[in-house]
Amino acid sequence: MVVPAAAQQSATPKQPAAGQLGESARQYALDIGQFPPYKPARMPDGHPDLNGNWQAMVSADWDLQDHDAQSGPKPEINGVYGAGPAGQSIVEGGEIPYRPEALAKKKRNFEMRATVDVSNDKTWHDLGDPELKCYMPGVPRANYLPYPFRIVQGGDASSPYMLISYEFASATRIIRMNWKETAPVPSWMGWSRGHWEGDTLVVDVSGFREETWFDRAGDYHSDELHVVERYTPVSPYHLMYEATIEDPKVFTRPWKIRFPLYRRMEQDFQLLEFKCEPFTEEMLYGRFGKKPAP
Amino acid sequence: MTCRPLTILGIPATVIAFGSLSLLVGQNSPTGNDSAPAPQKKTATTAATSQAVPTAKPNGFRTSWGDPDLQGVWNDATSTPLQRPNGVANKEVLSEEEAEQFQAQTAGRLSRDRRDGDAQVDVNRAYNEHWMDSRRLKVTADHRTSLIVDPPDGKIPPLVPISAERQKMLNERGAEVGRFNAGMPNNYRDFDLAVRCVIRTDVPPYMPIIYNNDLQIVQSPGYVVIAPEMIHSARIIPVDGRPHINKHLLLWLGDSRGHWEGNTLVVETTNFRPDSNIFQDADPKTLHLTERFTRVDAKTINYEYTVEDPHTWTHPWTVRIPWTRIDPGEQMYEYACHEDNYDVSHFLQGARERERRGEVVQPIPELPLNEPLK
Numbered sequence: 001m002v003v004p005a006a007a008q009q010s011a012t013p014k015q016p017a018a019g020q021l022g023e024s025a026r027q028y029a030l031d032i033g034q035f036p037p038y039k040p041a042r043m044p045d046g047h048p049d050l051n052g053n054w055q056a057m058v059s060a061d062w063d064l065q066d067h068d069a070q071s072g073p074k075p076e077i078n079g080v081y082g083a084g085p086a087g088q089s090i091v092e093g094g095e096i097p098y099r100p101e102a103l104a105k106k107k108r109n110f111e112m113r114a115t116v117d118v119s120n121d122k123t124w125h126d127l128g129d130p131e132l133k134c135y136m137p138g139v140p141r142a143n144y145l146p147y148p149f150r151i152v153q154g155g156d157a158s159s160p161y162m163l164i165s166y167e168f169a170s171a172t173r174i175i176r177m178n179w180k181e182t183a184p185v186p187s188w189m190g191w192s193r194g195h196w197e198g199d200t201l202v203v204d205v206s207g208f209r210e211e212t213w214f215d216r217a218g219d220y221h222s223d224e225l226h227v228v229e230r231y232t233p234v235s236p237y238h239l240m241y242e243a244t245i246e247d248p249k250v251f252t253r254p255w256k257i258r259f260p261l262y263r264r265m266e267q268d269f270q271l272l273e274f275k276c277e278p279f280t281e282e283m284l285y286g287r288f289g290k291k292p293a294p
Numbered sequence: 295m296t297c298r299p300l301t302i303l304g305i306p307a308t309v310i311a312f313g314s315l316s317l318l319v320g321q322n323s324p325t326g327n328d329s330a331p332a333p334q335k336k337t338a339t340t341a342a343t344s345q346a347v348p349t350a351k352p353n354g355f356r357t358s359w360g361d362p363d364l365q366g367v368w369n370d371a372t373s374t375p376l377q378r379p380n381g382v383a384n385k386e387v388l389s390e391e392e393a394e395q396f397q398a399q400t401a402g403r404l405s406r407d408r409r410d411g412d413a414q415v416d417v418n419r420a421y422n423e424h425w426m427d428s429r430r431l432k433v434t435a436d437h438r439t440s441l442i443v444d445p446p447d448g449k450i451p452p453l454v455p456i457s458a459e460r461q462k463m464l465n466e467r468g469a470e471v472g473r474f475n476a477g478m479p480n481n482y483r484d485f486d487l488a489v490r491c492v493i494r495t496d497v498p499p500y501m502p503i504i505y506n507n508d509l510q511i512v513q514s515p516g517y518v519v520i521a522p523e524m525i526h527s528a529r530i531i532p533v534d535g536r537p538h539i540n541k542h543l544l545l546w547l548g549d550s551r552g553h554w555e556g557n558t559l560v561v562e563t564t565n566f567r568p569d570s571n572i573f574q575d576a577d578p579k580t581l582h583l584t585e586r587f588t589r590v591d592a593k594t595i596n597y598e599y600t601v602e603d604p605h606t607w608t609h610p611w612t613v614r615i616p617w618t619r620i621d622p623g624e625q626m627y628e629y630a631c632h633e634d635n636y637d638v639s640h641f642l643q644g645a646r647e648r649e650r651r652g653e654v655v656q657p658i659p660e661l662p663l664n665e666p667l668k
Binding site: 043044045051118119121124130134135136150152153154155156158159160161162163165169170171172174176184185187188189211268270271272273275277278280281282284285286288289290293294 | 355357358359363365366480481482483490491492493510512513514515517519521525526527528530532536537539543545546547622625626627628630632633634636638639642643645646649
């Protein structure tokens with residue numbers, strides 16, 4: 001399939017003033033009073049250097065909204081293994097603005113989050129949290145799963161791409177910089193197109209498949225999901241992350257999540273593998289095995 | 295994109311990769327944490343560069359921070375066979391005219407739209423040319439008759455006798471493949487790693503395959519990252535001189551470390567899981583893999599690798615595959631696999647149904663599809 005060439009990055013990128021942040025992230029930084037004005041290290045092309053291994057510290061993968069500590073799906077087997085920590089909402093204003101009928105579906109998702117059935121192709125994705133099945137996590141969930149990820153940023157005119165490699169399920173995103181073409185096909189991780197606004201990397205993500213969820217609480221979206229992410233360096237060790245989430249089929253208005261990403265500082269840290277497919281096979285396919293087992 | 299079982303396509307389940315644990319453990323690590331803060335990274339890059347053995351003058355392909363530039367989306371499809379066919383035994387490189395003939399011959403052999411086989415062969419070719427990468431029907435631009443460049447006869451060196459332990463493992467694997475090919479898998483463990491969507495052609499060393507032959511390279515200071523389309527993993531290769539991870543940590547894709555020798559990226563890979571796909575059934579404990587990536591012009595990377603394993607072959611051998619740049623006209627797509635892996639469910643439910651009907655099917659060690667080129 002032929003996709004027209006990307007617009008090349010402008011030869012002279014806008015040089016932001018020292019300490020200039022994306023407005024929204026700066027407001028957040030001021031809100032929590034932690035980050036003084038910061039002038040990030042830069043790449044040869046003049047943009048901030050976001051390279052590194054990053055990880056969220058929030059417990060939003062359990063629930064984007066306020067949540068108490070909770071047991072896992074099968075405490076009679078798992079005990080405290082699989083239980084979840086309490087956490088404060090990372091949603092601006094606290095609540096996700098669901099349409100009433102969509103809220104009912106979220107509740108059903110939650111009730112059936114640990115049930116799977118792949119005996120029929122047509123209902124393959126109907127039940128169970130995609131994370132439980134080791135499916136690619138989608139965006140923004142990939143960024144607050146409790147696993148590290150690596151941002152790879154070159155910035156050369158020869159390569160109008162950035163890449164994010166996630167440890168979870170070896171999911172990978174290519175971010176196409178200053179790209180015009182929209183998603184050629186729907187995908188699990190979406191179609192990411194980036195540009196710089198001052199020192200903030202803005203990534204527009206669309207072209208999603210509808211099957212990913214936002215968390216283990218059953219928060220979900222449709223195939224009309226549109227996410228705009230903002231990555232702003234606020235110290236050598238932190239990126240402020242913000243995502244605006246829009247989906248008119250499911251929500252009454254766009255809403256935002258915000259949290260910091262932390263640089264993994266261990267000596268010689270590197271991503272390892274969380275190829276979780278083998279951990280799902282007995283759950284998904286065990287029932288189709290020969291009985292009694294040979 | 296749905297995924298199809300590779301074994302049913304006549305691709306040996308084992309034609310993928312592996313590595314050894316004994317490489318490169320003594321290098322200094324000038325820095326543990328990459329870009330924080332910036333001056334450390336500078337040290338790392340300088341240290342890596344100072345180890346380089348200049349084998350060529352820098353060509354024009356450089357990143358803005360001075361490393362050789364390998365970035366882009368590349369495709370490695372070709373019909374040139376791994377081993378040189380006997381019909382061209384004395385020809386390492388063909389003339390223009392001979393190459394045309396060789397290409398027609400190999401393309402004819404590879405085509406899945408042929409209808410000259412028996413019923414079983416015909417059924418196996420139902421997964422036809424529509425689904426295949428048509429680039430795989432072209433010989434390499436340099437008109438070589440084999441991808442193997444060393445030894446000079448273009449053949450895999452003779453095998454050495456293998457241990458009883460490895461033979462037992464191979465026999466067990468063979469039995470699983472036989473049940474799978476016969477449509478009678480006992481359970482999901484009878485499927486190979488590719489069918490289970492754990493790993494596919496993303497394990498080094500890379501070999502051309504029937505489709506999804508794209509590989510994207512993105513670089514940052516101190517790193518080269520290779521993202522093969524199938525299956526959506528990114529192989530992160532530090533080129534900053536740091537040592538390998540502890541030998542007790544094992545990875546499906548192995549642990550890669552690179553360094554620059556002139557314009558060439560040299561990568562050594564270790565720490566493979568023994569249950570990963572082991573290249574050509576080599577011994578994961580002793581296989582030593584070295585890959586070399588050299589940008590030769592705007593549209594070409596020469597990808598070369600040497601495999602050495604005294605437990606498998608009498609001599610090391612070397613393969614060269616040209617990679618052709620395809621972006622920005624073409625882009626890589628997300629290769630979802632496990633997410634809609636209907637095949638596993640279908641095969642297993644089919645096998646249980648056959649058992650219910652009392653059918654008895656003999657194992658099929660190898661599916662007939664294409665006769666080798668003589």
